[in-house]
Amino acid sequence: MCGIAGIFSSVVGDQDLRAIRRATTAMTGRGPDGEGIWHSRSVVLGHRRLAILDPAHGQQPWIDPETGVVAVYNGELYNYPQLRRELERHGQALRTQCDTEAVVKSYSVWGHECMKHWAGMFALALYDPRNESLWLVRDRLGIKPLFYTVGSGRFAFASSVAALMEMPGLERRIDPAALAHYLATVRVNLGEQTLLRGVRLLEPGGSLFLARPGETPLPHKWWTPPVLPEEEKPAVEFDEAAVEIGHRVRQVAHEHQLSDAPVGGFLSGGLDSSILAATALAANGRPGRPVYSTGYRREDYGEWPYQRQAARHFDLELTEVPLEEADFLYDCETLIAANGLPLSTPNEVPIYRLSQAFGQRYKVALTGEGADEVFGGYAGPTFCAFDFDRSAGSQGGIDPRALLRHYGRSHFSCRRAHFRQCNSWIDAAARRQLLGGDQAALEAEAGVEAYYDGLFAETSACSTLEAYLHAHLRVNLEGLLLRLDSSTMAASVEGRVPFCDHRLVERLFEMPAHYKLALRPGLDPAAVRRLNSFELTGADSVETKRLLRHAFAAELPEEIVRRPKRSFPVPFIEWFQGPLRPVWEACLSDSDFLGNMLPVTTRQKLFEAEHTNAILAWPLINLALWADHWKISV
Known part of the structure; x- marks a missing residue:
C-alpha cells in the first residue's frame, strides 16, 4: 500500500517539483518505507511506499525498460500469481515478484482494458511517453482513493486531499452541494464532488484519460455492479446459494493473505470479522494469526466478551487496545491533518487507534468492511424499502399509524425521498436551520437530490429493496472505505477488505434481494401490519445477512451468528x-x-x-x- 501524487502540465518547473516533494512528505504515513520522484518535460510523479510484496524490488515510480511507460501505483492485486502466468503466456518477461511490474506489463498487453484482468484494490497513474498521455484508474469498489484537481493549466492528483493541498493554486473554498450532503450523511463526497470546490474524487470503477496536457478531464465509468430486476436473475435455491457464497468467501479470504509481510486482522466480535477469523486467520494446525480488538473501558460500551470468545474459539493471538476519552479530540485533529478532510462518523477514531497499535508490529490487517453493504446488514436503513412498498399498497398494506410514528407521514413521493429520509444523519428540517433558506442553500440541496435521482434512475426497473441495496453500495460503502483508508494509512497499516472482492459482489447482486435480508418466517401478518420496518427491526423480526449467516452457521459460536449488527461503540x-x-x-x-x-x-x-x-x-x-x-x- 502506498501514496501517489503527480502533476501533468505543458511544462513542469521547479515549482511543480517542490509541490510533489511536499505532497509525498504529506503522505509519509501512507508509505514510510520509501520515497521516489520522477519527472520529464510535462509530468512529475511522486510515490511513498509501504513495502508488502517483494520489499527489495518494488521502488516507484516504476519505469518499464521496454516501453518507457512510467507508473505510480497504490494497491494490491490478489490474483497476481494467475496474472503473472497469463502475462508470461503473452510473452512478457517479469523480473520481480512485485505486482507493480505486473500492472505495467498488463498495460503493454491490453492497454486501457488491462484493469479488467485485475482482482484487488488499486489506484494507478500511468504516463506513456510514446504519446505523452496520462491515464488514471481506480478499483471497482473504491477501496483505494484517488483525488484530482485542474487549474492554471495543470492537472494534479494524489491519494489524499492533504497531499493535494500542497499543489499550486488550489482554491480552498467549500463546495455547497457536498456540504449539504455531508450534513445529511457525514459522507465527505457526493459522487465525484468533495467538500472542496475543484477537488474531485475519481469514482469507484472509474478511469480518466488525458491525451495531452491542458485537456479537460472526462472521467469514464469502466465497471458497475450488475443491476438486474428480480425476474432476470439466474434461478438458484437459497441453500445452494449459501453453499456457493461460503465457498467464494473462503476463496477470497485465502487470496487476501498474499503478502511478504505478516498478516493479521481486526476483531470486533461481530459476524463479519469472526468469519474472517474462521476463513483466514484461525490456527488450523499452525500458530494463530494476530488479531487486535478495541473498546472503551466501560463494559456497556465495549465488545470485550464477544471479542475474547471469538479469539478463544479460533485460537488467535488477541491484543486488546483500550480507548480513552482524553485522546479523542487529539485523534480527530491528527486524522484531519493527515488526510485533509473532516471525519465521517466517530468510529473513525477507534479504527485509527486500533491501527496505531497494530502497526507497531504488523503491516497488513484483514477487516470486515463491505459485508453490510453487499450482504444486506443494515436492517432499518435498507429494509425500510418494505415500508415504501407497503405504503404504496403493493405488499398488503400497513397501518398508516405505523408510518406516522416514524416518518410523520403515511405516503412517500418517490424512492429517492424515502431513502434519504431513512438514511440521514441530520434530518431535513435541521439542515435547513444550518444552511438557511436562501437561494444558494436551495441550490445546494437540489444538487444533492439530482445526484440521488441519478442513482435511483439506474435501478428503476429493480425492486425497491434491490434499489436500496445498490444505493448503499454506492454511497455508504464508498464512505466506509474512505474512512478505513484514512484511518489505517495514517498509521502505516494496509487494510484489506475481502468482502469487497468484485467477484463476490457481482455474484451477490445476481442473487435475489430477499436472500440478503427478509422478515423472519412465522410472524403474525396482523402484527407485522401494525409495525413499521424500524419497529420490526427493534423486535428482531428482520434477518440480515441471511446468506452469510447460513453459510457459516456451523463454524461460528451461535451467539456470534445471531448477534445483531454493532459498530465500534463510541459514547x-x-x-x-x-x-x-x-x-x-x-x-x-x-x-x-x-x-x-x-x-x-x-x-x-x-x-x-x-x-x-x-x-x-x-x-x-x-x-x-x-x-x-x-x-x-x-
Whole structure:
C-alpha cells in the first residue's frame, strides 16, 4: 500500500517539483518505507511506499525498460500469481515478484482494458511517453482513493486531499452541494464532488484519460455492479446459494493473505470479522494469526466478551487496545491533518487507534468492511424499502399509524425521498436551520437530490429493496472505505477488505434481494401490519445477512451468528454532555469557519438538549476542526 501524487502540465518547473516533494512528505504515513520522484518535460510523479510484496524490488515510480511507460501505483492485486502466468503466456518477461511490474506489463498487453484482468484494490497513474498521455484508474469498489484537481493549466492528483493541498493554486473554498450532503450523511463526497470546490474524487470503477496536457478531464465509468430486476436473475435455491457464497468467501479470504509481510486482522466480535477469523486467520494446525480488538473501558460500551470468545474459539493471538476519552479530540485533529478532510462518523477514531497499535508490529490487517453493504446488514436503513412498498399498497398494506410514528407521514413521493429520509444523519428540517433558506442553500440541496435521482434512475426497473441495496453500495460503502483508508494509512497499516472482492459482489447482486435480508418466517401478518420496518427491526423480526449467516452457521459460536449488527461503540453523546463538553463548546464557539455559517446563539443551543443536538454537533465540530486547520472559506 502506498501514496501517489503527480502533476501533468505543458511544462513542469521547479515549482511543480517542490509541490510533489511536499505532497509525498504529506503522505509519509501512507508509505514510510520509501520515497521516489520522477519527472520529464510535462509530468512529475511522486510515490511513498509501504513495502508488502517483494520489499527489495518494488521502488516507484516504476519505469518499464521496454516501453518507457512510467507508473505510480497504490494497491494490491490478489490474483497476481494467475496474472503473472497469463502475462508470461503473452510473452512478457517479469523480473520481480512485485505486482507493480505486473500492472505495467498488463498495460503493454491490453492497454486501457488491462484493469479488467485485475482482482484487488488499486489506484494507478500511468504516463506513456510514446504519446505523452496520462491515464488514471481506480478499483471497482473504491477501496483505494484517488483525488484530482485542474487549474492554471495543470492537472494534479494524489491519494489524499492533504497531499493535494500542497499543489499550486488550489482554491480552498467549500463546495455547497457536498456540504449539504455531508450534513445529511457525514459522507465527505457526493459522487465525484468533495467538500472542496475543484477537488474531485475519481469514482469507484472509474478511469480518466488525458491525451495531452491542458485537456479537460472526462472521467469514464469502466465497471458497475450488475443491476438486474428480480425476474432476470439466474434461478438458484437459497441453500445452494449459501453453499456457493461460503465457498467464494473462503476463496477470497485465502487470496487476501498474499503478502511478504505478516498478516493479521481486526476483531470486533461481530459476524463479519469472526468469519474472517474462521476463513483466514484461525490456527488450523499452525500458530494463530494476530488479531487486535478495541473498546472503551466501560463494559456497556465495549465488545470485550464477544471479542475474547471469538479469539478463544479460533485460537488467535488477541491484543486488546483500550480507548480513552482524553485522546479523542487529539485523534480527530491528527486524522484531519493527515488526510485533509473532516471525519465521517466517530468510529473513525477507534479504527485509527486500533491501527496505531497494530502497526507497531504488523503491516497488513484483514477487516470486515463491505459485508453490510453487499450482504444486506443494515436492517432499518435498507429494509425500510418494505415500508415504501407497503405504503404504496403493493405488499398488503400497513397501518398508516405505523408510518406516522416514524416518518410523520403515511405516503412517500418517490424512492429517492424515502431513502434519504431513512438514511440521514441530520434530518431535513435541521439542515435547513444550518444552511438557511436562501437561494444558494436551495441550490445546494437540489444538487444533492439530482445526484440521488441519478442513482435511483439506474435501478428503476429493480425492486425497491434491490434499489436500496445498490444505493448503499454506492454511497455508504464508498464512505466506509474512505474512512478505513484514512484511518489505517495514517498509521502505516494496509487494510484489506475481502468482502469487497468484485467477484463476490457481482455474484451477490445476481442473487435475489430477499436472500440478503427478509422478515423472519412465522410472524403474525396482523402484527407485522401494525409495525413499521424500524419497529420490526427493534423486535428482531428482520434477518440480515441471511446468506452469510447460513453459510457459516456451523463454524461460528451461535451467539456470534445471531448477534445483531454493532459498530465500534463510541459514547459520543455522553461525552458531549459530560467531560468533553468544554472542549466541544470552545471548538464550536471559536471557529472562524462556523462563524461565517451560523450565529453564536445557534451554536450555543446545541448544548441545550442531549441526543438530537449531540448528533447535530458532530459534523459541525468536524467542519470547524477541518476548515480552521486547512484555512477553508465558505
